[in-house]
Amino acid sequence: MAYSDKVLDHYDNPRNVGGYSNQDEDVGTGMVGAPACGDVMKLQIKVGADGIIEDAKFKTYGCGSAIASSSLVTEWVKGKTLDEALAIKNTEIAEELALPPVKIHCSILAEDAIKAAVADYRTKQTAANTAVEAA
């Protein structure tokens, strides 16, 4: 199978590899996929007080297209509001990376990772606010 130049570039030079502590209140973590299926993506977003995603980090177990999809997504979500990040569609990821049909699931997984990270962040915020109100 031939990979697109963009997939190869993200594979050779993955952007924003790493992670934050799960304990940080301004961090949302999304872990999607399963080892048995051959791909697991972990996406973390660090959200500023203004509600803008300041930074994003990823780690991915999976094929080259899965690594490229998650690497790309870390670039795309930076500087976006949570709602703007949620608006990123898997089709845009697939198109940007020129993924072949058998690799579309990698882009879907990346979209799911954004949703999971945002949901995690929002859950944490709600919990924190509740705690503040209670106090």
Add this chain to the structure above:
Amino acid sequence: MNRPIYLDYAATTPVDPRVVGKMMPWLFDNFGNPASRSHAYGWAAEEAVELAREQVAALVGADPRSIVWTSGATESNNLAIKGAMQFHAGRGKHVVTVKTEHKSVLDTVRELERAGCDVTVLDVQENGLLDLDVFRAALRPDTVIASVMFVNNETGVIQDIAALGAICREKGVLFHVDGAQATGKVPFSLDELPVDMMSLSAHKTYGPKGIGALYVSRKPRVRIDAIIHGGGHERGMRSGTLATHQIIGMGEAYWLARDSMGSENERIRSLRDRLMNGLMTLDQVFVNGDLEQRVPHNLNLSFNFVEGESLLMGMKDVAVSSGSACTSASLEPSYVLRAMGRSDELAHSSIRFSIGRFTTQQEVDTVIEKVSAAVNKLRELSPLWDMHNEGIDLASVQWASH
């Protein structure tokens, strides 16, 4: 252009230059049809084909008259199994095979099942070997044929053909063996083995693609129906004009293999050990399949927490195969490793290295370097590797499967 280092000899081998040399004159100068009985062109071709038949028979220890030319092991497997089931339809309709067989056996028995046959596909043990008692228990009075491969293409594991064949003889069941990966790697003699039919391939043993053979025992005499009909070539078992140059190539390739097998196996074993020891210094690397009952040419490893296709991408200068789903169209990881009870994760993480006649020590050293670098890089990227290092049991995690 610098070509990748080739460690995929189980997929195919280059045609040995000595074989190429023997084949060339049979394309233009001596182009006769071996079936032409009325002139010198035909006689010359026929003589060469019969010599090749003797060469092939010599490697496998068989009577040359028991060798039937085919287009390759896939056709041989089809001919043996379908041909036996058709000819012996009156005796029963049950066929026994194994989950780790090549698709040309598994898909053939599935086709027979659609046509009304009873099919039993046996599990293997964790080491890839078939349990003899399980095999014995699967044979029924209406079992016509059992088909078990000699050497597995993914793991290199060698089944106990002598013992399995003895069980078949005892039970009056025909025994077919796919020997495509065994020739030139395992010494054996069909005169001594209780095997009724064996599929052979040229291109796994430094011969050309597109040619193979089916050994059909004469003592005891094994009878099968043809599946390709026409001019009645090959004693009616396989019609079609003989591919003279291909046949001569297969003959020469098998002749060379007979000559060099002993020393070649020793050399390849030392390369395999070097490769294995080099790669096993990485943490969490597992050998798939029994290490003793195995041809030295094959090293199938799982690099835990690294996905196979991404690993292949990371070692672009090395040509190998992976059991990862992503490298196949099916999206399922290796069915051979799954049948051995390997988890999906480890199957996704597997790489098959297969070493051959032209592999050098320097190539092996380069491969160790490149694979180690790629594995380390991908583990840095792998959330599973982090979890493993934090002491989290991945099996205890609730994964959202997709």
